[in-house]
Ligand SMILES: Nc1ncnc2c1ncn2[C@@H]1O[C@H](COP(=O)(O)OP(=O)(O)OP(=O)(O)O)[C@@H](O)[C@H]1O
């Protein structure tokens with residue numbers, strides 16, 4: 204084992220020092236993923252701006268103000284109806300039903316929905332005391348979002364509450380409007396049949412003082428809603444709306460990154476196939492053969508190095524996708540399984556490619572010649588979901604297709620373990636056959 | 651320690667090694683001296699198991715199979731071509747090869763240290779091999795064969811293309827190893843090296859061993875006579891009683907006893923302006939055996 208890791212360590216180390224190889228292994232696939240990802244509108248799903256459908260059941264002036272307030276936040280987009288040709292300005296907000304909005308979240312058309320319940324505008328302050336035990340007259344705001352989108356959910360809560368306070372405040376400070384409402388309320392109080400005179404006069408007095416309070420109020424003296432000491436967890440009712448599995452990628456990056464992974468792996472395979480030949484041409488293979496290790500150990504060391512580099516490449520590329528581009532996994536476990544099977548497959552391919560010539564140029568030529576067509580038909584250029592029928596049928600013969608399929612399966616296709624089995628078995632089978640063939644040829648041409 | 655019996659190896663039509671038998675005793679230094687293409691590398695490749703002989707067999711100690719791990723652990727080979735990872739540092743090369751021979755932990759570190767000192771590369775240990783000079787690479791190539799403390803060291807022309815200083819450094823190191831009891835098989839086409847380092851020398855040409863014996867025995871047997879050349883200042887006395895060729899003012903005497911011949915010239919009061927004695931050496935042995943000069947071939 205020590206000998207195997209010694210070989211693997213030195214091979215990985217040498218790869219890391221080969222700047223040209225690193226470019227093809229990492230930088231080029233990353234550029235590919237970013238270019239094609241953004242070309243096809245990959246960025247719609249970025250955490251930078253989150254699209255939310257607002258279900259305005261209230262339809263009041265306040266709810267409109269609230270929506271404007273939300274939309275004015277850079278982090279949030281509230282969809283508007285497109286204006287007819289020629290008109291300028293902003294269109295009205297879309298008014299989906301709760302059903303439609305919920306479905307939109309499930310299908311991934313928008314990240315979340317926000318429901319403004321009926322009665323919100325009549326008594327916006329009810330929100331502050333809402334929830335509790337009486338479910339019926341629950342006037343709390345409702346946010347529907349996939350439970351996996353923790354970061355977005357957190358951000359959304361903050362933004363919604365902030366917008367709520369801003370809109371309430373501006374409404375509240377629209378003193379003329381408020382005074383009108385107070386007058387109306389006073390009249391209502393006076394007319395209320397189930398209040399006794401004492402209560403009526405107390406309320407009337409309160410309304411009167413509120414009236415004068417409003418006249419003295421200076422806008423901007425208290426901007427922070429939290430400072431009032433309200434319990435905000437009651438205002439927002441977060442509902443889990445699971446995104447439906449197995450249909451659409453959430454962004455074009457979820458298409459371009461799996462492709463980038465296989466381009467990266469192809470470069471890893473090229474680089475390692477060449478190191479095998481280089482062992483031969485630099486004479487170090489002679490040393491390896493004279494060392495007290497078996498051919499099996501030697502090949503195992505090479506395979507370990509290649510596997511490690513493959514996993515490293517995929518991890519690095521996916522980290523960029525996850526951290527910088529908000530790519531998320533349907534199932535991280537299955538994605539990991541896909542990654543392992545893909546790495547095994549390409550390790551086998553590397554072994555086979557490495558014995559296809561005796562010189563570096565022969566091997567790299569043979570490797571390109573063999574892998575490029577597979578990459579082209581296997582979804583390296585044309586995404587699997589965009590393939591015409593004949594190409595899709597042809598792609599079954601390419602290991603690249605199975606690698607991309609498996610990776611996408613864990614990423615956005617929502618594969619079950621059973622669905623994952625087929626591509627994974629195909630990948631392992633290709634890997635094993637290629638490796639055995641390569642090892643056999645290597646053994647025969649050793650000296 | 652190493653025994654080869656009737657080894658033959660053919661590459662296509664070419665018989666590179668032809669019925670070679672030799673034995674290297676424990677602690678001995680055996681030189682394989684021959685011109686380019688003589689079959690030296692092919693022979694040692696078979697001895698260390700890197701190449702399978704077409705005929706014959708190799709015994710290492712009690713083992714008949716030089717490809718077994720336990721046997722290989724005892725052997726260190728410095729190949730003729732540099733066999734190093736250019737992208738790794740000197741230290742990393744040594745550590746990698748040490749680990750392949752099963753060294754680990756503190757032992758690997760101390761052996762690596764030792765090998766770096768041996769190669770005189772302690773101060774360049776962190777530099778990549780591709781930045782080394784040719785001589786440094788040569789020294790490292792040899793050190794990589796030694797990192798696992800083999801009891802048998804096989805060097806295939808370890809001094810090709812290096813300056814006299816590096817060469818002397820290598821000689822000193824090999825002599826130090828010999829004094830510790832390491833068995834040595836050394837191929838070269840420099841007779842001075844064979845003469846200085848080896849107890850016994852095998853003269854090889856066209857895949858065959860022409861002669862194998864101690865340096866002195868080879869010279870005695872094949873070296874012929876010493877040659878005394880003198881430039882005369884005056885006339886030669888008539889009663890010299892030496893078999894000498896005279897041409898112009900120089901005299902040449904072929905003799906087994908060169909000092910006796912010079913003494914005799916002195917006794918006869920021969921006036922000499924310059925004198926040169928050529929003792930027979932391995933070069934002459936080679937010439938005698940093959941009809942060619944080592945340097946020409
Ligand atoms: N792998 C090979 N394939 C074909 N011919 C070979 C091979 N290896 C060696 N030979 C031939 O065998 C003969 C002996 O070669 P070898 O390398 O053993 O010579 P050598 O004594 O080591 O010479 P040098 O001093 O140049 O290293 C040469 O004629 C060489 O061309």
Ligand SMILES: [Mg+2]
Pocket residue numbers: 690691692730806807
């Ligand atoms: Mg040679």
